[in-house]
Amino acid sequence: MTSYNPTYYKYLFLFAAVFNWLITVSWAVAYPQIFSLLGIAPVTEPLFLHLFLALAFIFGIGYYRVGNALKQGSDVILLGVIGKIAVFVVILWYWLASKTAVMMLVVGTGDLIFALLFIEYLNRFSKLKNNQSELHQ
Secondary structure, eight states: OOSOOOOHHHHHHHHHHHHHHHHHHHHHHHHHHHHHHHHHOOSSOHHEEEEEEEEHHHHHHHHHHHOGGGGGGGHHHHHHHHHHHHHHHHHHHHHHTTTTTTHHHHHHHHHHHHHHHHHHHHHHHHHTTTSSGGOOE
């Protein structure tokens, strides 16, 4: 993309919200089956899993809000970048240590892709902020 396209970014963040919500709700409801498919050891006490899923769901609310008010979301987006990169790095670390299957790495790559797209938005928005006449949103 060579220019700022608010419609594209709106749907990027709305899609990120739906992605987070679908992942968190499906994992909260069916984590034993999903863990089995991804080659993850069963969890005997899911407290920390559910805490992580709750936070990821809340981030989805943040992405939804950003999608509806692009100019006000830089802090939420920056936290999203940090969080999504952290998720990918942890999954990559576990995969490199042979403690999770490659399918989990594939799932984590979705977070990395979102992080890169969020960084692209932050860079573009930062440049356009200096030239308010180009900012249509």
